[in-house]
Amino acid sequence: MSYTQENFQEWIFYIGDKMDSFTEDFAHENNLILDYSIQSLDDIEKWIIKKYKDEDELIEDHKILDLLTIYIGETLRKHIGGKWAMDTENEDNAFYMMPVLTSPDFKGVKYKSPMTYATASIDRQQGNYISTILKNNMNDMSIPIKES
Numbered sequence: 001m002s003y004t005q006e007n008f009q010e011w012i013f014y015i016g017d018k019m020d021s022f023t024e025d026f027a028h029e030n031n032l033i034l035d036y037s038i039q040s041l042d043d044i045e046k047w048i049i050k051k052y053k054d055e056d057e058l059i060e061d062h063k064i065l066d067l068l069t070i071y072i073g074e075t076l077r078k079h080i081g082g083k084w085a086m087d088t089e090n091e092d093n094a095f096y097m098m099p100v101l102t103s104p105d106f107k108g109v110k111y112k113s114p115m116t117y118a119t120a121s122i123d124r125q126q127g128n129y130i131s132t133i134l135k136n137n138m139n140d141m142s143i144p145i146k147e148s
Contacts, residue, residue, distance in 0.1 A: 072114035107140040
């Protein structure tokens, strides 16, 4: 989907509704507990690895990739803060037209890209790639890690 600032704002508006369905119906259907915990990132990553043979297959599944992007992003926001943003103007930006999180409190990389984390987890085949990114960010920001 090609975004404009207007439909990106609409995308943000529907995050709550999408996550209600994802964390309840989708989670139930797939025997997942999606409670925005660090552990839930490992669980969803293992589901991704099992379901998709490569990142292209996930990219083609637009609806699920959108939901995964939001869930991973909202989980990051719960633990490290940030707000959703999208650069719809600078084509040279590596995250051009991609929903990302940003915050002046982030250390190192200015943008956190949940969509990229979801697709990259398939190649890495670790099962804890995304949660490790979160934990590293929490350490960088001196936020205590509380495992659930």
